[in-house]
Amino acid sequence: MRFIKVIALGIIGLLLGIALFQLDTSGYFERWQRLSNPSADVLNLFSQRTTPDEYGNPQPCDESSAEFSFLSNTPKEIVDCIQRLDRAADANTRTVYVTNKDGEVWMWSYFDYAYDYYAKRIYCPMIGFAFGIVTALFINKRASNKQ
Numbered sequence: 001m002r003f004i005k006v007i008a009l010g011i012i013g014l015l016l017g018i019a020l021f022q023l024d025t026s027g028y029f030e031r032w033q034r035l036s037n038p039s040a041d042v043l044n045l046f047s048q049r050t051t052p053d054e055y056g057n058p059q060p061c062d063e064s065s066a067e068f069s070f071l072s073n074t075p076k077e078i079v080d081c082i083q084r085l086d087r088a089a090d091a092n093t094r095t096v097y098v099t100n101k102d103g104e105v106w107m108w109s110y111f112d113y114a115y116d117y118y119a120k121r122i123y124c125p126m127i128g129f130a131f132g133i134v135t136a137l138f139i140n141k142r143a144s145n146k147q
Helices: 002-026 040-047 114-146
Strands: 033-035 078-087 091-100 105-113
Touching: 002 114, 040 078, 040 091, 040 105, 105 114
Parallel strands: none
Antiparallel strands: 033 105, 078 091, 091 105
16 A cells, blocks of 8 residues: 555656646746836837738737736736747747836746756656655655554
8 A cells, every 4th residue: 555655646746747847848937027117129029010020020929828827927907918939949038028008018038948948858757756756755654653
């Protein structure tokens, strides 16, 4: 019975590690920042919609993305939204700018580095699995001490 508990908690830890990996690599842990003094380049993005650059930037926002989830501190009463996608050989950056009804400009940015992605793909589940095993061993040790 103890062996089954150890394996079960190890698998639960593994699944939690995979879930953590998915949340982290989707940008759910990034926070919005209010830009107190936005640059002219940022303000110009909102007027550039009709003439995007060669990469299609700026683009309309996808409000089902991670930056608009209940986990983030999304600005209230968004009036306008624009995003930039910058791609390189081994990295991507998604930056979203919004203006609220008070005229404030907010920024959300997520940098995705390819090698970091593959490292997290390995160590997040492994740390979760190890945590599950250690928790199970600790529970088993406490149970055997009570007997």
